[in-house]
Amino acid sequence: MQNDNALALPMANPSDPLGDFAAPAPMGGMDFGGGMGDGALDMPAMGAAPAPAKSNLSGKAKAAIVVRLLLNEGADIPLESLPDDLQIELTQQMGRMGLIDRETLHAVAGEFAEMLDNVGLSFPNGLAGALSAMEGKISRQTHSRLRKEAGVRQFGDPWERLRSLPPEDLAELAEAESTEVAAVLLSKLDTAKAAQMLVHLPGPVARRITYAVSQTGAVTPDTVDRIGLSLAAQIEARPEVAFDETPGQRMGAILTQAAAAKREEVLTALDEEDEEFAVDVRKSLFTYALIAKRVSPVDVPKIARVVAQQDLVTAMAFATDEEDVESSEFMLANMSSRMAANIREEVGELGKVKRSVGENAMSTIVNALREMVVAGEIELRSTEDDEDE
Numbered sequence: 001m002q003n004d005n006a007l008a009l010p011m012a013n014p015s016d017p018l019g020d021f022a023a024p025a026p027m028g029g030m031d032f033g034g035g036m037g038d039g040a041l042d043m044p045a046m047g048a049a050p051a052p053a054k055s056n057l058s059g060k061a062k063a064a065i066v067v068r069l070l071l072n073e074g075a076d077i078p079l080e081s082l083p084d085d086l087q088i089e090l091t092q093q094m095g096r097m098g099l100i101d102r103e104t105l106h107a108v109a110g111e112f113a114e115m116l117d118n119v120g121l122s123f124p125n126g127l128a129g130a131l132s133a134m135e136g137k138i139s140r141q142t143h144s145r146l147r148k149e150a151g152v153r154q155f156g157d158p159w160e161r162l163r164s165l166p167p168e169d170l171a172e173l174a175e176a177e178s179t180e181v182a183a184v185l186l187s188k189l190d191t192a193k194a195a196q197m198l199v200h201l202p203g204p205v206a207r208r209i210t211y212a213v214s215q216t217g218a219v220t221p222d223t224v225d226r227i228g229l230s231l232a233a234q235i236e237a238r239p240e241v242a243f244d245e246t247p248g249q250r251m252g253a254i255l256t257q258a259a260a261a262k263r264e265e266v267l268t269a270l271d272e273e274d275e276e277f278a279v280d281v282r283k284s285l286f287t288y289a290l291i292a293k294r295v296s297p298v299d300v301p302k303i304a305r306v307v308a309q310q311d312l313v314t315a316m317a318f319a320t321d322e323e324d325v326e327s328s329e330f331m332l333a334n335m336s337s338r339m340a341a342n343i344r345e346e347v348g349e350l351g352k353v354k355r356s357v358g359e360n361a362m363s364t365i366v367n368a369l370r371e372m373v374v375a376g377e378i379e380l381r382s383t384e385d386d387e388d389e
Contacts, residue, residue: 252284
């Protein structure tokens with residue numbers, strides 16, 4: 001049964017509602033109605049075949065038979081994804097069942113298989129499944145509004161929602177909560193995500209939370225569930241923001257494309273108006289002068305293949321500032337010796353380059369680098385890495 005529907009419980013028809021918990025018709029076999037020691041064990045007479053009762057089975061009884069059969073065959077059925085009340089009903093129904101004769105088992109299994117064969121298209125189970133299927137296909141605003149209207153509990157395990165958050169968001173949640181709640185949050189994450197969350201926490205806070213994990217041995221599942229719901233509700237209550245990047249990142253991307261003189265003018269003004277914002281902007285800047293600091297030596301040949309050699313020659317001929325010259329020498333030192341020699345020769349022949357032409361060539365190289373970063377072809381070193389070194 002490869003179809004996903006093989007994991008779904010067959011539902012009763014309108015004339016056989018799931019709410020009916022009347023015991024199924026006798027199906028032969030053992031009746032464990034009483035204790036084992038008081039003679040309540042009632043075996044069928046030898047040689048007497050139990051009568052099939054397929055037509056008298058309720059929808060729940062059929063579901064219990066199918067689930068038991070699949071479990072016996074070693075199937076991994078995600079019953080925990082069902083609502084709690086259905087899990088309870090299924091378990092109670094299985095507790096009411098006795099032995100099932102082969103003919104009844106084959107009839108129920110055949111009916112289930114026939115139902116699966118007749119399925120032409122299946123839809124997600126409830127609003128939670130529908131939103132999961134539509135994620136990325138509908139707008140973020142619509143997706144967020146539907147989640148809020150449905151409520152957090154509609155989306156199953158709140159911890160699945162929390163585990164999908166980036167580690168910096170998890171760290172922000174943990175820092176705002178009590179140490180005990182943060183310890184439960186840390187314990188419910190997979191080890192890699194938990195380690196990343198600790199990296200984004202201040203040292204003293206991380207130490208308090210890790211120590212508090214040792215005090216979580218007596219925490220009950222209900223407490224963990226309530227904590228998960230509370231944290232997930234906080235996530236859902238956050239206002240929708242219009243921009244994915246921070247203000248510093250957006251301004252840095254803009255100034256990267258600006259002429260050098262205008263860029264320095266704006267940065268100087270930002271230093272005077274808001275020094276903290278100016279620092280964020282500078283961290284997001286990427287200019288020709290930063291190539292030597294942010295690009296790995298092994299990635300230089302990739303740049304040389306993407307950027308036209310004439311642009312490299314023009315940019316290097318225009319480079320006069322110390323940091324620009326350092327980037328030029330860095331690229332020449334990490335490309336093939338033959339190509340480096342050709343570029344040096346052409347730079348010597350080119351002579352002085354106009355500012356507009358030189359800045360345009362530098363912008364072409366920087367834009368090519370940014371496109372390669374977005375495509376995942378290269379990875380820039382962070383300014384923090386340089387500080388650590």
